[in-house]
Amino acid sequence: MVSTRGHKYKFMDGEKVLCYEPDPNKARVLYDSKVLEVCEGKDKRGRLNGKIEYLIHFQGWNSSWDRKVGEDFILKDTEENRQLQKDLAEKSQLHQGTYLYRKERKKQREKSLTARIESLTGHGALKGPSLSEEGSSCSNGFSR
Numbered sequence: 001m002v003s004t005r006g007h008k009y010k011f012m013d014g015e016k017v018l019c020y021e022p023d024p025n026k027a028r029v030l031y032d033s034k035v036l037e038v039c040e041g042k043d044k045r046g047r048l049n050g051k052i053e054y055l056i057h058f059q060g061w062n063s064s065w066d067r068k069v070g071e072d073f074i075l076k077d078t079e080e081n082r083q084l085q086k087d088l089a090e091k092s093q094l095h096q097g098t099y100l101y102r103k104e105r106k107k108q109r110e111k112s113l114t115a116r117i118e119s120l121t122g123h124g125a126l127k128g129p130s131l132s133e134e135g136s137s138c139s140n141g142f143s144r
Contacts, residue, residue, distance in 0.1 A: 010071050011035045011054055018075045018085055019056050022067050027092035030075065030085035032059040039068060 011017055012035065019033035033056045041051030053068045075081045 009038050009052060011038070011074055011076075013037060016077045017056075018077055018081050019058065019069060020073045020075075022069050022073055029088045029092050030081070031061075032077075033057060033074075034059060035074075036066065 015035045017033050017035055018030040021027065021029055021031065035054050036057050037055040039053045039055060041049045041053050043049045051070065053070055054074060055066060055068050056074070057063065057066050075084075
């Protein structure tokens, strides 16, 4: 743990934040995250280089995905930034094969299933067995 005496950091340990996906090959989206630790960057020889890094935990993810990122990857958890998070998530869905939020994937599957049912049946409800004139729903070929 780095001593924070005398230093002012943009984010503090334990603070809930929004963090951009650090992998440049993936969609640019914001994840709900938490600052685990504030770290001062070091060069190859182990000397402080003045860069501040934050150890970030992505909420709902395994700790093996925790990453050190610079301040430019992190945003405060505000209503404005939440709207940006939502906008980026919607935009990323336009690109095939990119990340979808779990809730959005579920909604998308439900819509897809509903559309498939409608295309197969011609309307929103499945056609079930019809009642015969006697009021029986049995259609096994046997008569009473």
